Amino acid sequence: GAGVSQSPSNKVTEKGKDVELRCDPISGHTALYWYRQRLGQGLEFLIYFQGNSAPDKSGLPSDRFSAERTGESVSTLTIQRTQQEDSAVYLCASSLGGPGGGGYTFGSGTRLTVV
Amino acid sequence: SQQGEEDPQALSIQEGENATMNCSYKTSINNLQWYRQNSGRGLVHLILIRSNEREKHSGRLRVTLDTSKKSSSLLITASRAADTASYFCATDAHRSRDKIIFGKGTRLHILP
Numbered sequence: 041g042a043g044v045s046q047s048p049s050n051k052v053t054e055k056g057k058d059v060e061l062r063c064d065p066i067s068g069h070t071a072l073y074w075y076r077q078r079l080g081q082g083l084e085f086l087i088y089f090q091g092n093s094a095p096d097k098s099g100l101p102s103d104r105f106s107a108e109r110t111g112e113s114v115s116t117l118t119i120q121r122t123q124q125e126d127s128a129v130y131l132c133a134s135s136l137g138g139p140g141g142g143g144y145t146f147g148s149g150t151r152l153t154v155v
Numbered sequence: 156s157q158q159g160e161e162d163p164q165a166l167s168i169q170e171g172e173n174a175t176m177n178c179s180y181k182t183s184i185n186n187l188q189w190y191r192q193n194s195g196r197g198l199v200h201l202i203l204i205r206s207n208e209r210e211k212h213s214g215r216l217r218v219t220l221d222t223s224k225k226s227s228s229l230l231i232t233a234s235r236a237a238d239t240a241s242y243f244c245a246t247d248a249h250r251s252r253d254k255i256i257f258g259k260g261t262r263l264h265i266l267p
Contacts, residue, residue, distance in 0.1 A: 044197075075257070082243065082259035083198075096254060131197065143188055143200030144255070 042066075046132050046147035053122055053154055061117040061150045063132030071137030072115050073144065074107055078128045086130075089115065090137050122154045159187075159244040159258035167264040174231040176261040178244030179224075185247050187220055188255065189229050192241045201229075201242075231263075239265045 045064040053059050065072050070091045075083040085099035089109040100106070104122075109115040119126055129151050133144035162177045178187070186205045190198040204211045204220045204227065211218045217230040231238055241260040 073254075083257035085254065085256060088254050129196065133198075143190075143203050144198075145200065146190075146197040148197040 044132055044134050044145050044147035046150050050151045055154055056121055058120045059122055061130050063115045065134030066145055069134035069136055070112050071135045072109055073133045074117050075131045076128045124154045127152055127154045159246045161244055161258045161261040165262045167266055169266050172234055174234050174263055176229045176242050178227045180246045187227050188245045190243045234265045236265050
């Protein structure tokens with residue numbers, strides 16, 4: 041597609057349930073990123089994929105969070121045993137990557153509400 | 156850890172005036188980017204300035220970069236109601252060129 045697509049756009053889940061968020065990056069973009077944004081806050085880096093390299097998971101807040109990416113395509117972010125503090129907008133972005141890589145293209149995000 | 160920090164946190168100006176937002180960062184960078192976010196959803200890339208550049212223009216946007224002071228400014232001239240949004244600076248870490256860290260943003264409100 042022409043842009044970064046995220047699904048679902050909104051998700052309400054009960055505390056303790058697992059959720060899976062999906063991101064379809066721009067075709068040809070080797071780099072893919074997940075960020076979390078709590079209400080009124082900045083973006084918090086979660087994880088970064090670049091080609092076939094090992095992902096940079098340094099931003100994942102706990103072992104309840106995990107992400108996968110198949111080659112240079114779709115990525116899924118999984119949150120297990122959700123907690124109320126996981127409520128946020130989860131943003132995915134992709135870029136061409138590489139040295140001096142340009143700006144990121146963001147998806148519209150998934151708004152996760154844990155009740 | 157947070158790399159960039161915007162100042163002010165919030166700014167309200169009259170339509171037609173110029174808006175200036177500042178960003179300070181901590182470590183050496185390869186480039187600095189500015190993004191706009193409307194309604195708390197996806198961010199839109201505005202402009203990228205490389206560490207060897209001092210000033211860059213794009214339409215009504217002017218970005219400066221002072222690497223000696225580790226700071227950047229975003230100027231929006233002749234502001235419009237549609238410029239109401241949050242603006243974020245983002246910097247890469249010199250040793251990790253593809254991973255960028257965002258500041259907390261400046262909330263800009265253009266008054267009619």
